[in-house]
Amino acid sequence: ANGARYDADLPDQIAPQTGAQAALSYVGGTGGTAAVQYTSACNRYRVVTFGFPFEVITSATVRADLMERVIPWLADTAGVLPFDTNNDCDVDLADYSIFRICLEQSGPNKPLSTGHVCIATYAMDRDGDRDIDLQEFALFQEVFTGAL
DSSP, X not given: OOOOOOOOSSOOOOOOOTTEEEEEEOOXXXXXXXXXXXXXXXXXXXXXXXXXXXXXXXXXXXXXXXXHHHHHHHHOOOOOOTTOTTOSSSBOHHHHHHHHHHHHHOOTTOOOOTTSHHHHTTOOOTTSSXXXXXXXXXXXXXXXXXXX
16 A cells, blocks of 8 residues: 555466457566466356466556456456357347246236346346337347357
8 A cells, every 4th residue: 555565475366267268478587478278158257367466566557558458458358248148148938938927927016026037137128117028029139149
């Protein structure tokens, strides 16, 4: 907090696991991987992990430069695919089966509790009015691929 230097005597060397890749290497010393990056299936989220505390980068310019590269990469994701209940990267007949059950349990005059599985687990209530109705059905149709 007062600008005192944090001296990381033993920064961790980390190895990318399945699906991840090296993002930064140590220079000097024994070398090795200093950071890894990972993109999830369907590019829904991304993660960067450093093998050292970020605050050991003493130069404000270097810290800013690194974050100027990391933040856009982290932000360049597809995000959550609405109604993809089985997380297989498309909205298909399997997802429609769950959507239909939720539609039958709800409607304009049948609001669901916030903890109901159709809202809490499957996030079917896309407009936030606690029911699954024709507004959600219209949104479902927009992302439906029909594939299996």
